[in-house]
Amino acid sequence: MTDTTNTPAPRHIPDRLDKPLSSAIFSWEALLVIIAALIFAINSFASPYFLDPYSLSDLTFNFTEKGLIAFAMALLIISGEIDLSVAAIVALASTLMGMAVQAGAGTPVLVLIGIVVGLGCGAFNGFLVTRLGLPSIVVTIGTMSLFRGIAFIILGDQAYKGYPESFAFFGQGYAWWVVSFELVLFLTAAVVYWFLLHRTSFGRRVFAIGNNPVAAQFSGVRVGRIKFILFCLTGLMSGVASVLITSRLGSTRPSIAQGYELEVITMVVLGGVSILGGVGSIPGVVLAAFIMGLVTFGLGLLNVPGIVMSIFIGLLLIVVIALPIVWRRLRGGR
Amino acid sequence: MKAILKYREIWLLAAIAVLIGLISTRFPAFANPGNLRQVFNDTSILMILALGQMVVILTRSIDLSMASNLCFTGMVVAMLNAAHPAIPIPLLIVIALAVGLLLGAINGLLVWRLNIPSIVVTLGTLTIYRGATFVLSGGAWVNADKMSPDFIGFQRAAFLGIPVLSWIAILVIALFFILMTRTALGRSIYAIGVNPTASVYAGIDVGRTKFIVFCISGMIGGLSGYLWISRYVIASVEVANGYELNIIAACVIGGISIAGGIGSVGGAVLGALFLGIISNALPVINISPFWQMAISGSAIILAVVLNARGERRQGRIILRKMEAA
Numbered sequence: 001m002t003d004t005t006n007t008p009a010p011r012h013i014p015d016r017l018d019k020p021l022s023s024a025i026f027s028w029e030a031l032l033v034i035i036a037a038l039i040f041a042i043n044s045f046a047s048p049y050f051l052d053p054y055s056l057s058d059l060t061f062n063f064t065e066k067g068l069i070a071f072a073m074a075l076l077i078i079s080g081e082i083d084l085s086v087a088a089i090v091a092l093a094s095t096l097m098g099m100a101v102q103a104g105a106g107t108p109v110l111v112l113i114g115i116v117v118g119l120g121c122g123a124f125n126g127f128l129v130t131r132l133g134l135p136s137i138v139v140t141i142g143t144m145s146l147f148r149g150i151a152f153i154i155l156g157d158q159a160y161k162g163y164p165e166s167f168a169f170f171g172q173g174y175a176w177w178v179v180s181f182e183l184v185l186f187l188t189a190a191v192v193y194w195f196l197l198h199r200t201s202f203g204r205r206v207f208a209i210g211n212n213p214v215a216a217q218f219s220g221v222r223v224g225r226i227k228f229i230l231f232c233l234t235g236l237m238s239g240v241a242s243v244l245i246t247s248r249l250g251s252t253r254p255s256i257a258q259g260y261e262l263e264v265i266t267m268v269v270l271g272g273v274s275i276l277g278g279v280g281s282i283p284g285v286v287l288a289a290f291i292m293g294l295v296t297f298g299l300g301l302l303n304v305p306g307i308v309m310s311i312f313i314g315l316l317l318i319v320v321i322a323l324p325i326v327w328r329r330l331r332g333g334r
Numbered sequence: 335m336k337a338i339l340k341y342r343e344i345w346l347l348a349a350i351a352v353l354i355g356l357i358s359t360r361f362p363a364f365a366n367p368g369n370l371r372q373v374f375n376d377t378s379i380l381m382i383l384a385l386g387q388m389v390v391i392l393t394r395s396i397d398l399s400m401a402s403n404l405c406f407t408g409m410v411v412a413m414l415n416a417a418h419p420a421i422p423i424p425l426l427i428v429i430a431l432a433v434g435l436l437l438g439a440i441n442g443l444l445v446w447r448l449n450i451p452s453i454v455v456t457l458g459t460l461t462i463y464r465g466a467t468f469v470l471s472g473g474a475w476v477n478a479d480k481m482s483p484d485f486i487g488f489q490r491a492a493f494l495g496i497p498v499l500s501w502i503a504i505l506v507i508a509l510f511f512i513l514m515t516r517t518a519l520g521r522s523i524y525a526i527g528v529n530p531t532a533s534v535y536a537g538i539d540v541g542r543t544k545f546i547v548f549c550i551s552g553m554i555g556g557l558s559g560y561l562w563i564s565r566y567v568i569a570s571v572e573v574a575n576g577y578e579l580n581i582i583a584a585c586v587i588g589g590i591s592i593a594g595g596i597g598s599v600g601g602a603v604l605g606a607l608f609l610g611i612i613s614n615a616l617p618v619i620n621i622s623p624f625w626q627m628a629i630s631g632s633a634i635i636l637a638v639v640l641n642a643r644g645e646r647r648q649g650r651i652i653l654r655k656m657e658a659a
Contacts, residue, residue, distance in 0.1 A: 307464065
């Protein structure tokens with residue numbers, strides 16, 4: 001208290017403590033890297049067709065579309081909200097793109113429609129949650145039915161086809177050799193979202209809101225506005241994913257992307273994002289996306305039906321989350 | 335009169351009455367007692383499921399695996415019945431309850447012992463249980479011709495002019511009413527939802543109570559498994575796919591707060607009935623069934639908006655009383 005002579009000069013206060021190497025080794029991302037490497041090794045032993053550039057390229061289609069949504073969803077979940085309507089947004093955007101095709105729209109217009117519809121749906125969710133102060137899980141269960149319901153009203157049991165040929169590039173085209181356009185977009189989005197979350201004040205605010213929304217509000221963070229932006233981003237990414245999926249399938253049914261919302265959330269949680277908010281990282285989500293892609297593709301090569309794969313994904317989710325807890329207990333001697 | 339209007343259930347009941355009134359302007363026979371009884375019977379399974387989900391939501395948790403549990407248990411009893419038609423139906427129901435209880439207990443243990451958020455646990459078991467159904471059945475279906483006449487006929491048998499299925503729903507509603515209003519467990523479930531920390535100080539074992547509510551929702555899922563399969567007489571992996579969200583929707587429309595602590599048996603039942611009436615009415619008033627999803631989605635959003643209003647108003651009234659005192 002009296003030691004005023006020795007006052008250190010104003011120095012840079014780190015916003016997080018330097019981590020020792022051991023914590024980096026035992027970090028979530030490291031765990032995911034190990035799991036991914038294991039599955040990769042098992043896959044290459046189990047099937048001779050796995051280690052082929054074209055197989056590996058096909059593999060990426062398993063996760064790129066869901067992964068794009070997962071990045072925005074990660075930010076949303078870190079801020080303490082959730083969006084269950086993403087798959088329904090994909091369906092609605094795809095349906096409206098299909099309508100536009102019937103009206104003779106060209107590729108640029110289609111892409112624009114997909115993105116704008118996604119953004120609009122996201123803004124609608126954001127409005128209900130932030131302006132009316134409603135719990136996001138319930139709101140998005142409602143909008144999930146509403147958005148997909150509108151797609152069903154428009155389409156019924158019909159399907160839209162006849163997308164222009166140039167439109168097929170987004171979901172089927174390759175940027176270079178076996179590197180698909182989808183993969184390039186996925187990696188670009190990963191970098192953008194990594195920068196946004198981990199290197200900007202916006203990202204810091206997202207974490208602050210997730211850890212303590214009230215304290216964040218009192219610290220001058222515009223909680224409502226940031227959450228609104230995050231809902232818009234999630235809608236936007238769903239719109240982008242809708243363009244990719246529609247382009248890849250070349251047709252639209254109202255049941256398109258059914259059940260994607262749970263897969264996207266599984267991806268995010270597997271990536272180390274706490275469902276309670278405040279914790280998470282984009283590299284974790286990228287790794288989780290790879291792992292889910294590897295598991296489904298590897299089992300697919302072994303002729304394991306999709307529904308059995310989902311057991312592995314479900315087990316993976318629970319085991320990966322339970323492991324650190326059990327590990328800590330055992331070491332704590334409880 | 336004002337005291338009555340404060341109850342959310344009254345408003346919901348009024349909304350249902352208006353709904354039935356609107357439907358009967360286009361199709362007068364809809365409001366017949368016979369038809370309404372039919373609607374009640376059609377909605378029985380959703381009501382039962384909504385009650386199971388309600389006790390979970392009241393404790394600030396959620397059970398997304400109910401529909402998968404229903405699918406798995408339904409397959410178990412259907413295969414048992416196909417292989418051993420001699421097993422009496424009451425015993426099959428006990429087996430369904432036991433299998434459902436087991437699946438619910440797995441959820442509950444993970445939530446209780448490992449402290450994993452329930453939404454994550456049940457998101458995982460949602461896919462695991464449905465996948466397990468595929469492994470169990472090898473992807474095959476159990477059709478009506480493999481089920482015994484008793485298996486299919488039990489819930490259709492009329493007792494005092496009402497099908498057994500409706501009686502089971504009435505029994506479950508009564509049991510939940512007693513549980514929530516007349517037992518210590520019911521009180522603890524509400525207490526945990528309102529304030530988990532205070533509940534600990536009040537001597538409530540929060541973890542154990544959560545375990546119990548997951549066991550309850552599991553048993554309900556199992557019971558509904560038998561009821562569903564014997565009603566729609568087909569057991570497959572696709573049974574009740576995505577239905578978990580309908581169950582939650584019924585709870586939300588019934589005024590059960592997803593934040594826990596607020597909700598009643600009457601609300602859950604009426605919420606389920608609301609959805610049941612819509613799905614029954616659309617075909618008879620010549621609206622394409624494709625409209626159903628959008629209508630129930632709008633109903634959910636509307637219900638949340640109204641419920642949020644109600645909760646806020648309650649808060650203000652308490653404040654005014656204190657100022658006056």
